[in-house]
Amino acid sequence: MEQTLSLLKILFKEQRGNLVSIIEDFQIYLNDKEILRLLRGGNSTKARNREVPQDLLHEIKEMKEIAIDLIKPRGIYNIFNSRNLVPRFLFEKSERTVLAVCTIGENLEKRCSEFIKRGKLSNGVILDAIASHAAEETAEYVNQKILEEIVQETKGKEITYRFSPGYCKWSLEEGQKLIFNFLQTASIEVSLTKSMMMRPVKSVSFAINTGLEVDKELGIKNCETCDLINCAYRKVK
Amino acid sequence: MDLYTKSKEAILNGNTSLAEEIVKKAILENYDINALIDTLSEAIREAGDLFEEGEFFLPELMRSAEAMKAAMGILTPTLSQEKESRFIGKVVIGTIEGDIHDIGKTLVASMLSAEGFEVYDLGADVPVATFIDKAVEVDAHLICVSALLTTTMVGQKKLIDTLNERNIREKFKVLLGGAPVSKRWVEEIGADGTADNAISAVKLAKKLMVL
Numbered sequence: 150m151e152q153t154l155s156l157l158k159i160l161f162k163e164q165r166g167n168l169v170s171i172i173e174d175f176q177i178y179l180n181d182k183e184i185l186r187l188l189r190g191g192n193s194t195k196a197r198n199r200e201v202p203q204d205l206l207h208e209i210k211e212m213k214e215i216a217i218d219l220i221k222p223r224g225i226y227n228i229f230n231s232r233n234l235v236p237r238f239l240f241e242k243s244e245r246t247v248l249a250v251c252t253i254g255e256n257l258e259k260r261c262s263e264f265i266k267r268g269k270l271s272n273g274v275i276l277d278a279i280a281s282h283a284a285e286e287t288a289e290y291v292n293q294k295i296l297e298e299i300v301q302e303t304k305g306k307e308i309t310y311r312f313s314p315g316y317c318k319w320s321l322e323e324g325q326k327l328i329f330n331f332l333q334t335a336s337i338e339v340s341l342t343k344s345m346m347m348r349p350v351k352s353v354s355f356a357i358n359t360g361l362e363v364d365k366e367l368g369i370k371n372c373e374t375c376d377l378i379n380c381a382y383r384k385v386k
Numbered sequence: 387m388d389l390y391t392k393s394k395e396a397i398l399n400g401n402t403s404l405a406e407e408i409v410k411k412a413i414l415e416n417y418d419i420n421a422l423i424d425t426l427s428e429a430i431r432e433a434g435d436l437f438e439e440g441e442f443f444l445p446e447l448m449r450s451a452e453a454m455k456a457a458m459g460i461l462t463p464t465l466s467q468e469k470e471s472r473f474i475g476k477v478v479i480g481t482i483e484g485d486i487h488d489i490g491k492t493l494v495a496s497m498l499s500a501e502g503f504e505v506y507d508l509g510a511d512v513p514v515a516t517f518i519d520k521a522v523e524v525d526a527h528l529i530c531v532s533a534l535l536t537t538t539m540v541g542q543k544k545l546i547d548t549l550n551e552r553n554i555r556e557k558f559k560v561l562l563g564g565a566p567v568s569k570r571w572v573e574e575i576g577a578d579g580t581a582d583n584a585i586s587a588v589k590l591a592k593k594l595m596v597l
Contacts, residue, residue, distance in 0.1 A: 191440030344484035
């Protein structure tokens with residue numbers, strides 16, 4: 150992944166008496182292969198050998214040029230005592246839990262809607278795929294930065310993969326309420342609607358458990374075993 | 387290559403300007419418009435099949451839909467009496483209240499329209515009453531309701547319940563869309579079906595129209 154580390158800022162802010170970290174001013178790398186994966190239809194494996202049309206690659210390049218200036222990746226996180234967190238089945242084996250929210254901002258989403266409204270569906274779906282990919286890359290980047298930041302604190306302990314509300318039996322409603330109650334996400338301009346949807350839409354919320362004997366299975370987002378068979382991000386068909 | 391074959395190629399290649407040029411020529415030179423529309427319809431179905439088979443990427447399918455829309459935009463005014471048979475049915479479509487996910491629903495709306503449905507796209511964050519009022523107003527055959535969150539799926543149930551309360555459930559077929567929607571959910575709330583992509587949705591909608 151190409152990142153401009155010199156630009157990276159991790160700010161520490163006081164919120165409700167806690168020191169929270171805001172990660173911003175970093176760049177993410179957009180991978181054509183992943184964008185194409187999100188745009189690929191159907192479930193036939195034999196058709197996947199078809200060469201990607203040049204005009205599509207050109208259109209993706211053009212849309213990436215538009216997108217890159219509109220993506221403003223940033224994230225916020227803090228570390229909490231797992232004893233204070235519910236539902237207990239998710240946190241009972243954990244000692245400390247990182248809660249985080251990250252986003253690519255709303256500019257790309259707005260531009261995507263403009264294309265769709267103008268009937269430029271092809272451009273719109275490409276921008277949407279780029280935005281989804283960018284949001285996932287942002288989450289991955291923030292995840293890595295968090296792991297680097299907590300390396301001392303977690304020495305000799307186990308760490309789960311990140312897991313998000315709506316997945317792994319963590320209900321969307323319960324998970325979002327927990328994370329947004331604990332983090333002042335206005336600092337990164339992310340809010341939660343009544344239906345527990347994040348605004349901007351291309352945002353990711355997650356948790357990471359740490360401790361001597363954490364349940365590592367909790368954080369594994371395994372597409373093969375996930376119930377959301379119609380999920381746009383499903384990696385197996 | 388004859389004009390019909392060219393028109394098919396234009397749709398499959400998602401070439402809007404060529405598709406427009408061909409249909410204008412067809413009108414000017416008194417080609418059989420019904421036969422031309424049949425060819426265009428065949429092309430958009432083929433584009434859908436190619437997408438379902440994994441051969442086409444989504445932007446290619448969308449370009450085909452854009453070309454189809456442009457071609458039909460030119461042909462429709464000439465149709466008034468000639469090609470009533472292309473009309474399949476009326477659809478009211480939208481994303482349920484509390485949910486602002488728009489793209490998946492828009493793709494389904496575009497493909498339904500390209501296939502010959504008269505589509506009333508209400509957008510996103512649409513209250514149940516707006517869906518029902520519009521469906522009654524236009525005398526729709528189908529109501530398509532999208533929900534991308536487990537928290538907003540309840541709105542799909544509310545829509546079915548409200549149709550039942552108003553004793554108009556039998557007037558409409560109700561299709562559900564969205565990542566968390568399962569066949570079990572469809573059965574549980576008494577909807578008529580769900581599909582996992584825009585092409586399957588169109589096929590299901592057409593199937594329901596003949597029931």
